[in-house]
Amino acid sequence: MRYSWLLLLPLLAACNSTPSAVNEGTSSRAADRQARDTTALPPPDTAAAKAVSAASDTLRVARQRHNFSHAEGPPDLFQLVFRGPSILEGTAEFTITNPEGQVIFREMLTEPDLEAALVYEMKTPTATRAERETFVLRRIDRFFLPAQFKTPAIAAQATFPTGITTLDQATWNDLRKRPDAIGFEYLKGKEDRQRITWSALKKQVVRVQSRR
Known part of the structure; x- marks a missing residue:
């Protein structure tokens, strides 16, 4: 009986650590995706904006x-x-x-x-x-x-x-x-x-x- 209990300890440890590993993996992928999305958008080109006058014509x-x-x-x-x-x-x-x-x-x-x-x-x-x-x-x-x-x-x-x-x-x-x-x-x-x-x-x- 004591021998069976010792065999189960590694399995229990693996089960307890699985959610943490999954969460870490999910968070890491989300961070990577957010970083890619952010870099995909160019910054606004305010230098190219032109002044518009309603009375120009x-x-x-x-x-x-x-x-x-x-x-x-x-x-x-x-x-x-x-x-x-x-x-x-x-x-x-x-x-x-x-x-x-x-x-x-x-x-x-x-x-x-x-x-x-x-x-x-x-x-x-x-x-x-x-x-x-x-x-x-x-x-x-x-x-x-x-x-x-x-x-x-x-x-x-x-x-x-x-x-x-x-x-x-x-x-x-x-x-x-x-x-x-x-x-x-x-x-x-x-x-x-x-x-x-x-x-x-x-x-x-x-x-x-x-x-x-």
Whole structure:
């Protein structure tokens, strides 16, 4: 009996040591795998990062403060921002922002919208690139001339326009009764004269004229 017990001691020792050996082997393999995974990812290349500017493509800006949504008090901000790869390949964003900082009007104008009227100034059949660029820049710079702001926005005796589908009769009649309403007129294309104003009735900018 004593001899049998002595024979079992090595087997018991081997069984007790097995979990430790297995754990050590597993931990070692996990460490090796983690080391390989870490070295497989290259460090971030911060030196290659380039600064990005939101205004990098802005070529020209025209701004003018004028009362519009209110006849009195702080003025609204009229702004035309022309962006693009070049003067002849850009787009202008026309916005009006009220004194509270809310954009109450936004319209996109293409480069042809600004250049089209050049045809009335041309003395030759074609214009050079420099002449076209100069004309577009002048149109931007003169987009908010004082003479383009009209009061009243609609004359009391004016008749309701039939060519503007977005303007309703009630809004038109209300504006006719407001001699202090301010209109803004601008040219789009060759002959498309637009006039907009603030409607106190609808609490928004409305188009009251589109004359070709």
